Amino acid sequence: MRNWKFFAAAVLCGVCYTAIGQQQSSAPPPSPEQSQQPGPPKPSNPNAKILFSRSDDDATEQKADAAKPAADTPPAKVTDQQRAAVTYTAYDLDIHLAPQQHTISVRARIALRNDGDHPLPVIPLQLTSALNFEDVILNGKRLKFGQQIINSDVDHTGQLREAVVELQEPLAPKAELKLDVVYSGTIEANARRLEQLGTPADLAARSDWDEISADFVGLRGFGNVLWYPVSSVPALFGDGAKVFSEIAAQKSRQSSATIRMRVSAEFFDIPPTVAVLDGQVMRIAKPTAMPTEGFPGVVTSELGPIPLGFNLPTLFLSTGTPREGNGLSIYPRSEDQANTQGYMTAATMVQPLLQQWLVAKPKSDLTIIDLPEAEDAPFEQGSALFTSLAADPPEKIAPQLAHALAHVYFQSQREWLNEGVANFLGTLWTEQTHDRDLALESLENSRGALTFAEPATPGAGPGQDLLHASDVVYYRTKATYVLWMLRDIVGDNALAAALQAYDPEADTTPEYFEHLVERPSGINPAGDLKWFFDNWVYQDRGLPDLSIAAVYPSPAAQSGEYLVGIDILNDGFTETEVPVTVRSKKGTLTERVRLPGKTRTAHRMLVQGTPLEVIVNDGTVPEVQATIHSHMLGDQSSQ
Template identity: 55%
Template sequence: MLFSRSLEDDKANGDKVAEPSAAGQAVQKQNSPRGMSAATVARFQATDAERNALTFLAYDLDVRLVPRQESIAVRARLRVRNDGDKPLERIALQLSSALKWEQMRTAGAGVSFAQHLLDSDADHTGAVNEAVITLPRALAPQEELQLEVLYSGQISLNGERLERIGAPTAAAEKSDWDRISADFVGMRGFGNVLWYPVSAPPVLLGDGAKLFAEMGKQKQRQQQATMKMSVTAEFTAEIATPNLALLNGHVVPVVETAAPENSHAGVITASLPETTLGFSAPSLFLLARRKVQGSGVQIFAAAEDVASTQSLQTAVREVTPLVQQWLGQKPNALLTVVGLAEANDAPAEERDVFLAGFKASPDPHELDNAMVHSLAHAYFASPRPWLNEGVAQFLGSLWVEQVDGRKTALESMASERGALSLAEPATPGETGGEDLLDASDPVFYRTKSVYVLWMLRDLAGDAALAAALRSYHPEQDTTSDYFERLLEKASGKDLKWFFDAWIYHDRGLADLSITGVFPSKASVAGQWLVAVDIANDGFAEVEVPVIVRSRDTTVAERLRVPARGTVSHRMLIGSLPTEIQVNDGTVPEVAESIHLHTLTAEAK
């Protein structure tokens, strides 16, 4: 099953570095290869600039698995490009620290390389095995290179990176459940387990949100890359024969080419034709599951979990009317749910597939929230992450609003606003930040996108926003203003100013304040005129709700406040005003997103 190794290739590979020290090295050494002298480091350690310069254009993976031994061997044909501004005399490729580079070739000849361990939480072991390849000649900017590499090892259940920052072993393994085992083969990509070659700077959990930001960057850089995959696996009669292959989020047929007999293992194969990766990381799942279909969902569950699928189907039925109201009556694809190994394993998504453990008595509220998000993906897809993920998150917030009320939905959004505020640049255009069109960090394409869609909901109206989403066609989204034009057509409003401030550019968040309140009796008996001065110290123009309350009356109007500017507005209310409110939480701000000013004493 495993690929044989050529001694001639071993000689050609040349440099071999001393065995690295055991995993568990101090985190502060993450930028230095383990077990290497300073001279060796200078010779073989890649720089972050070299790592960031390499873009993968095509993967062709021939994967061999022996699940009972937790083993994997891969022959990978890679096409890469130098997207840096300088020639590359060497390139760096990384795998999980549990895997070993065996051979590397380009243009039919072996190439010299050295491999070492590097602390990085891009892999669940908390380290990567980096191969630094000396090229026969420098790779010029925008020049492409084809490589053939061979690597192998074992992918076991491993929660080391989470344990390193204090997580109990059981909790760590419920989150980092990726592994190859006799009854479960499941490997997500970058940020979980590096079972395929990548090139990225080392990142650590606990160092802000750098790991999650890098996960997004990797997806964005490789979204036009193609992936072709062939999987061959051995299995024995003691374990149920795998009948489900999920490759890069695609359900593909499993073929049994040889049945197990006596002491001989059986063999199954599965293959994925060349497909574009899109905004996702390569993944591989090989499982024995029973298919249950109904209520607009197909579920692949372990035999012992089939009875638990009824609650999931019930959840899909409950959330479907809301999804159809906003996204149309017909899904683009059938919602697919795949059962994980353990009931409490952390759920995940692979493209349009929802992965979760099946609990005997699940929390219906928790299940509904998960299903509305996943079902939204089945009904709506976009090549732009801010829409693809943002719309699913938006539908999730609408479900919370429907079940628990608007206040709870906005409070749920507000719990994520702090992270967004930290990620936004203090001075837009100078440091940090991402415009939504090109966002790769989830704090932007998820958190900020939900806020943007809520603001568009208030600007255009529910009916117009729903109409624009229903008329959206991903294959037609080839220009930056495509969605803007759909929404302007549906609403009859000019929204250019908003898209310019919140989507096409990253101008940070609003920073509103009430700078003055001036109540006075109106000419009509019993009525009051309230003048409100509002300042926006942020760089993004907004339209914000302004609310005046009395003991028995509430008046609300919407007011557009320019960036770095102030505006004065007068509102009429039918009785003594007691309170002014600016913003209700729908407009994200640098700090708090609700401003209150008590008026009772002044009004009297």
């Protein structure tokens, strides 16, 4: 079961992870000032400009009093409690990339807070094991720190480099400080963690494609490649869902942080034409410096400061000329130019569904960036989709675009709505192009992971209400179920009207979306849907556990009619509403029945003709076990 959960969660997250068992430390790569550039020794250059300065004069007036820590300084002791206590409140990143050398150099100004109960004598800072810490400065003084390699599967190498920074005075609970952190190194594609789990090399490479290269820079952040400082508890696959829980914890803890990035990137051939920083798409109009003999050209891009929100800091650069149309801006590789037409056609196919349920026009174009290798695992953030442009027919591309385009038609700072609505629209596309049963089958495929995550008893496990959910199984899977249930309760028109009226700036109270759904449906806005939101959104009471306890058919007063009594048991704590269907020789009748938690509910239905079967739930309500319950009346057998 534990292994099953890992694979289910990996599918839900759209990315695979693995571990590496070795512990080894490599020497820090040279900084850009030390690395050799092609060509003769550096002369004066009319195109030259300062890209990234780490002069000691910038660091401190007391630099003579604080020696730079040696690379082999033994680290002070640090505990997981201390790692978990550090919360980052601001990132200010000066980033210099040399893609031909696969290198990155960063001066990070970070603000952090002690959210633990005890003073912190040390601050643990972590990066991918491919990078090396060079300096940590507080108030103009270099701090002493040691470095160590720790095993953790939140990075594609399966290891993190940790600097344990010693403070002159412990950081009190709820106190904050600001550090300047300088680091650099080489980031290349690395799939060792998956390969060491036995994953075939080609499949592993499709998942762990993060790298810095001349044609593409893709750094997805914590959980893929840790290119910016964090403090986290080491997590390994095989230890339940600890890796995914730690990714969720990082998102949650840093959701109130701000981020600013200033990126400069060297190039010798084709300059990058687009940057995507923390999900924000920014075209690069022209290089700030062109390459000359022996010297690279330079492109720059800048973001923020902006709220980090539920995103992880990401950095992408890509070359290529965009092809635009049908609400898309596509940056294909040269060999995939012909494949862009299929995506344009697919966008045209799904737009009517998006306009029916959301708004008439998207808030921006969807940017699609071609990944370096065919079959690389897709990734999306904000208004950007990263995927290998396949030569597939539009009908096969459309489901992916229905989800991705929904993000540019509908946006919310509440992740359960932001991601839940996009996933909901993807299932509606399946229903429209195939049938309802296939759409519900797609929900059923993800229910197992939700069942495993939900607590059996409220408060007995780490359940998450949707307002504060940080685990993908809640804010995507459970949120999609919630929207399907709302659709069946209030109807398509009412739910569509609520989604169309949604204003993210007005969503300042927990009840905002509830009131939007109530208003167009004609339900009393004083709280007729409060029972539903209390059970499924505002609190996490687990999942219902339904069964057909008994069925009592009997002839009614009028000839040919039958009164069917149905006793339905809900052994779960969550109140829900389900469709109850009686199939008879003369037709089918369906009624909706509300089932409080921990109760046995009696319901009566009058049907025409001899009753043959009773069906409770149709797959729209997630349950602990089965989601469709059938009782055949002929032989009294039940399922």
